[in-house]
Amino acid sequence: MNITLKVWRQNGPKDKGGFETYDVKDVSPDMSFLEMFDVLNIDLEKDGKEGIHFDHDCREGICGMCSMYINGKPHGPKDAVTTCQLHMRSFKDGDTIVVEPWRAAAFPVIKDLMVDRTSFDRIMQAGGYVDVSTGGVPDANEIPIPKVVADEAMDAAQCIGCGACVAACKNASAMLFTSAKVSQLALLPQGQVERKTRVEKMVAQMEEEGFGNCTNTGACSAVCPKEISLEHIARMNREYLSAKVSSTNV
Amino acid sequence: MSWITQTLSSSIGKKVLMALTGLFLILFLVVHLAGNLQLLVDDGGQSFNAYAYKMAHNPFIKVVSYGNFFFILLHAVIGIVLTIKNKAARKVGYHVSTKDSESTWASKNMPLLGVIILVFIVVHLMGFWAKAKLGIGEIGFVIIDGVEMHDLYTVVKTAYENILISGFYVISMIALGFHLSHGFQSAFQSLGLNHKKYTPLFKTVGTLYSYIVCFGFAIIPILMYLGISF
Numbered sequence: 001m002n003i004t005l006k007v008w009r010q011n012g013p014k015d016k017g018g019f020e021t022y023d024v025k026d027v028s029p030d031m032s033f034l035e036m037f038d039v040l041n042i043d044l045e046k047d048g049k050e051g052i053h054f055d056h057d058c059r060e061g062i063c064g065m066c067s068m069y070i071n072g073k074p075h076g077p078k079d080a081v082t083t084c085q086l087h088m089r090s091f092k093d094g095d096t097i098v099v100e101p102w103r104a105a106a107f108p109v110i111k112d113l114m115v116d117r118t119s120f121d122r123i124m125q126a127g128g129y130v131d132v133s134t135g136g137v138p139d140a141n142e143i144p145i146p147k148v149v150a151d152e153a154m155d156a157a158q159c160i161g162c163g164a165c166v167a168a169c170k171n172a173s174a175m176l177f178t179s180a181k182v183s184q185l186a187l188l189p190q191g192q193v194e195r196k197t198r199v200e201k202m203v204a205q206m207e208e209e210g211f212g213n214c215t216n217t218g219a220c221s222a223v224c225p226k227e228i229s230l231e232h233i234a235r236m237n238r239e240y241l242s243a244k245v246s247s248t249n250v
Numbered sequence: 251m252s253w254i255t256q257t258l259s260s261s262i263g264k265k266v267l268m269a270l271t272g273l274f275l276i277l278f279l280v281v282h283l284a285g286n287l288q289l290l291v292d293d294g295g296q297s298f299n300a301y302a303y304k305m306a307h308n309p310f311i312k313v314v315s316y317g318n319f320f321f322i323l324l325h326a327v328i329g330i331v332l333t334i335k336n337k338a339a340r341k342v343g344y345h346v347s348t349k350d351s352e353s354t355w356a357s358k359n360m361p362l363l364g365v366i367i368l369v370f371i372v373v374h375l376m377g378f379w380a381k382a383k384l385g386i387g388e389i390g391f392v393i394i395d396g397v398e399m400h401d402l403y404t405v406v407k408t409a410y411e412n413i414l415i416s417g418f419y420v421i422s423m424i425a426l427g428f429h430l431s432h433g434f435q436s437a438f439q440s441l442g443l444n445h446k447k448y449t450p451l452f453k454t455v456g457t458l459y460s461y462i463v464c465f466g467f468a469i470i471p472i473l474m475y476l477g478i479s480f
Contacts, residue, residue: 213340219355221352223348236442238442
């Protein structure tokens with residue numbers, strides 16, 4: 001396969017940046033999208049040019065590091081996959097592919113396709129944990145949790161924090177991410193002690209970071225590689241309102 | 251009290267205010283439409299004028315109408331604040347715009363639709379409400395059952411006989427229909443009222459409601475322009 005790549009190049013956070021076009025020849029359809037970038041980078045370096053910077057880590061779709069906005073969609077055209085799990089067979093020979101970084105004020109570009117997603121880390125640090133001692137591993141069935149509740153908590157816990165939701169949202173809102181993290185702990189007994197304070201703090205931090213508001217378009221959930229549902233956003237709204245009304249935090 | 255202002259000014263709080271004011275306006279539109287359909291009664295405007303007189307002289311309706319103005323303003327102001335914040339959350343846009351299968355056109359264009367509706371409300375109030383309430387422009391009188399009252403029917407009829415005005419009304423109602431098609435169900439999501447049983451119901455009712463309101467309001471200027479009444 002021969003592919004034409006139009007890639008966003010930006011030398012640093014302050015650089016204006018712009019698109020560069022690359023012709024990538026003899027691409028194997030079995031390559032992952034990132035492997036195609038690896039090959040391109042080797043060629044660029046051979047020519048004495050700087051390779052394209054992009055985030056990646058596990059390349060198994062579970063770490064949430066890869067973050068390319070491919071042809072108008074985070075993680076590319078396939079549903080429920082991350083960029084690292086996207087293969088070149090999803091494209092056609094001769095295709096032109098436009099690759100951009102995540103665009104959000106809360107995700108400033110570091111270089112090329114790499115963006116700074118520490119705003120997500122700060123939301124987690126604000127309350128996305130269980131602080132109280134929950135003891136050792138309990139006996140099976142000692143804490144009864146209905147299967148449907150456990151499943152819902154697991155669905156929320158699947159969020160890998162890649163930021164595709166923010167990238168796709170027309171308002172660059174982080175509601176899907178934050179709500180998945182709030183949900184997974186609000187649904188389980190271990191998360192009850194800090195339940196109210198957690199949602200208050202995480203939402204406050206989310207706003208502090210400069211993410212937009214939710215318009216309920218559903219774009220976030222549609223592009224989420226882990227298919228996190230909008231139900232979690234409704235749950236977070238519920239959690240937040242009831243916490244604000246009933247918590248003793250003034 | 252600071253926790254109250256803090257809650258209401260948070261992103262979720264603002265969305266909750268949008269939802270609550272929106273739901274109030276959704277109820278208002280039902281009452282408004284029911285009243286307006288009397289314009290189509292073939293009695294020279296008697297029933298419509300009598301209805302308008304009754305509404306104008308009911309203290310309860312008066313209080314609700316002030317609430318209505320306040321909620322329209324609040325809905326518009328918070329909408330503008332949210333839109334400004336949302337634009338600021340992405341300063342550099344994408345070269346290729348987002349494509350996804352889920353989002354409806356209306357959901358992505360709520361601010362634009364809102365502006366069209368706001369312009370419509372201003373024109374609408376200047377055309378009808380200001381004439382009856384503020385005495386701006388000309389309005390005649392009729393006597394029904396021995397009571398002298400404004401002849402609002404003739405004001406409406408004259409306005410709708412102008413193709414530009416009736417056309418503007420129809421286009422605005424289509425924008426309203428789109429706005430409601432997303433707004434109705436979105437309000438429940440913002441309030442956190444999401445349930446496997448009821449969410450599909452809210453969506454269906456919301457879609458039906460937006461069709462009925464859009465069609466109901468749009469058909470009045472069309473039929474009056476054509477001179478059809480029942």
